[in-house]
Amino acid sequence: MVLATYNIKGGVGKTSAAVNLAYLAARGGATTLLWDLDPQGGSTFLLRVKPKVKGGGEKLVRGKSDVSARIKGTDYDNLDLLPADFSYRHMDLHLDSAKRPTRRLGRVLSPFETEYDYIFLDCPPSISLVSESVFEAADALLIPVLPATLSARMLDYIGDVAGDQVRRLPFFSMVDARKRMHRDVMEAFRAERPEMLHTVVPLAADVERMGLARAPLEEFAPRGRAAEAFRNLWAEVSRRLTHASEVDEPVARPGEP
Ligand SMILES: Nc1ncnc2c1ncn2[C@@H]1O[C@H](COP(=O)(O)OP(=O)(O)OP(=O)(O)O)[C@@H](O)[C@H]1O
Ligand SMILES: [Mg+2]
DSSP, X not given: OEEEEOOSSSSSSHHHHHHHHHHHHHHTTOOEEEEEOXXXXXXXXXXXXXXXXXXXXXXXXXXXXXHXXXXXXXXXXXXXXXXXXXXXXXXXXXHHTSSSGGGHHHHHHGGGTTTOSEEEEEOOSSOSXXXXXXXXXXXXXXXXXXXXXXXXXXXXXXXXXXXXXXXXXEEEEEEOXXXXXXXXXXXXXXXXXXXXXXXXXXXXXXXXXXXXXXXXXXXXXTTSHHHHHHHHHHHHHHHHHXXXXXXXXXXXXXXXX
16 A cells, blocks of 8 residues: 655645654554655654665666665664655656656555555655656555645645546644634535545644654654544544545444444
8 A cells, every 4th residue: 555645735744744654554563664755855854764865766766776775674663764865856857757757656666565564655745747656656645734725726736636546635734723714724624525534633842843853753742632643643544545435434432323
């Protein structure tokens, strides 16, 4: 199963989600690989790995790199990382000069799909050949959405470009529940978009602190609401992925009929 954290917009929580969800998948016993596709190397930094890939992005996408040798272990059981490299900033050009560019990332990953239960792709914020290649390679896009009216258009746009080939699992990110505007926008959004996940990731200092701790939330703030939100998010995403339906069935609570 290949899952990409994606949004055209920057700074919405893609990397925070990729690192925490990949960690939770691994902790649950699934062999997990995270490929940090962003030349900024956010997830590589958070997982304390050197942002360097021998031969760079070009050799990788051309199938001329020994990918196994480029994959690094992390401090966590079951969680491996294919690091970011500064050369990934030219990934579009490298893809563009390759044959069947949008199939390239999938080709890099296909030998590993039996080895790993989950492969996460942490994408840079853009809409480009890299993203088109991600749409082909991924089974689902995990899309952090800010509770702002413009996000609706962004989500429609992603839908138009990604098409039906990949499932979209959008969720609200950086939500301040005290803000009336956030609550109103979320309510209006949900009414029109049943595919929105129920779990909301709150705006929380713990998430920012990941940059200081250089670790997933579970490792340094497991009792916080942010860690709890990501546990819920992973549970909900896993549930959705095992169901064919686009819309999650409400979960029966104990005591309810
Ligand atoms: N729920 C949250 N609460 C508070 N801060 C957050 C939250 N999610 C992310 N942040 C902070 O916002 C910044 C951007 O987050 P992150 O790197 O996860 O976003 P991104 O979408 O991957 O960004 P980019 O587009 O640059 O790759 C980081 O400093 C991060 O710590
Ligand atoms: Mg990022």
